[in-house]
Amino acid sequence: MNMLIKGGQRLQGAITVLGAKNAVAPLIPAALLIKGDVYFSNVPRLTDLEQLLDILRGMGAEAEWVGEHELRLNTKTVDPTKLDPKQMKRMRFSILLLGPLLARFRRIMVPEPGGCTIGNRPISAHLDALTSLGATIEQDEQGVMFMEAQQLKGDYIILPEFSVTATENLIMAATMAEGKTSIRMAAAEPHVQDLCHFLVACGAKIKGIGTHELEVTGVKELKAPKEPWKVVPDMLEVGTFAVAAALTKGELEIKGIVPEHLDAIRNALSRAGVRYELTAKSLFIRRTPRFEAFKLQTMIYPGFPTDLQALFGLLATQAHGTSFIHDPLFEARMGYVSELVKMGANAVIADPHRVYITGPTPLRGTEIRSLDLRAGATMVLAGLIADGETLIHDAEMVYRGYERLDERLISLGADITCLHE
Secondary structure (H helix, E strand, O other): EEEEEEEOOOOOOEOOOOOHHHHHHHHHHHHHHHHEEEEEEEEOOHHHHHHHHHHHHHHOOEEHHHHHEEEEEOOOOOOOOOHHHHHHHOOHHHHHHHHHHHHHHHHEEHHHOOOOOOOOOOOOHHHHHHHHHHEEEEEOOOEEEEEEEEOEEEOOEOOOEEEHHHHHHHHHHHHHEEEEEEEEEEOOOHHHHHHHHHHHHHEEEEEEOOOOEEEEEEEOOOOOOOOOOEOOOOOHHHHHHHHHHHOOOOOEEEOOOOHHOHHHHHHHHHOOOOOOEOOOOOOEEOOOOOOOEEEEOOOOOOOEHHHHHHHHHHOOOEEEEEEEEEEOOOOOOHHHHHHHHHHHOOOEEEEEEEEEEEOOOOOOOOOEEEOOHHHHHHHHHHHEEEEOOEEOOOOOHHHHHOOOHHHHHOOOOOOOEEEEE
8 A cells, every 4th residue: 555645634532542562462462362352442443453363363263353442352262272473473572462362272383473674683591491481392393482481480680671572471371380489670661551450450570560670479260350440651752743733833742642652652742842731631742943953862662662763754854954863673574765765855874773964954755665663653754744646655654553554543634635546
């Protein structure tokens, strides 16, 4: 699918952020640990999440939408031998099935998961953590992993990096392990916290939520909460719409936020000169006449999220002076820069992790490509401020992380047409 965007329209009005994709991704596999129906609300309709649901359906799970953003899951009849290797290889989030499947079924056979092409994302942290809990893991020449653990047992585990998905996998497995598991260098992102709070609501025992040191005491069973679990709002949507409003010189109320999740994003907006106001439930982006060059480094939470790096790279093209952006987390996340250069941006990639961007430079509408999810969102926002028409190829990428992004931007004043091939 392609998108045709006519630039020059200001975004005005109000938008409500939906639940975080990165929060739903572990919550869906967590349902494997729970008997009976599990309900989630504030769930975004995203292609990545639909693929994850299809993997569960393929194993025999019930997964149905009972409302626009409410999901019911029941994994009582799941059979792990029916796991579809092609579906597993298609997406990175399928890695989150390892911990729950192993904890529940004791013996599983799974292919190595796939995912987004933004650099090397090794799964060794996941496998080492599960091995520490007592699992034996063997892998054949085709990448198929044979995993077995008659009884997972708690241990003191130091993760080699602050990996979000490795932390989540380990938490889910440890919840059903015998004894206590201490996790050091645990990721602490809001979506990791949301998983922990959900599991606690189901009967899990987890201490240290929101810190980099967790203690999980295993329990024998989990039960679904009586009320649907409301997924935490997506701070990445907040950042995306904030940058969109600022770039188009518009004024926008972003509703449904969690203020304490936005410290690093707000700090970055302030350093770029973006005017905003914060309340308990909303972030108001005010019209900003001039942006200033800035330095930005992505970090683990509560630092600045790597998923918003490209969007701030676009913001840097409109800032006065030379901005410096450093993303040490992934080595192939600067691909969007070459697309912005096609539109007239003045940017120099120093190495796979660093880029210098000098502005302000007017962007011209042209043909560009969506290289991955966040780069795709960046291209859409670039089209909003470009002179003339911008044609974005492979624009369907954005639906992996943003529900109806085109429709929601159109409701704020954007001129976007989707072209289905």
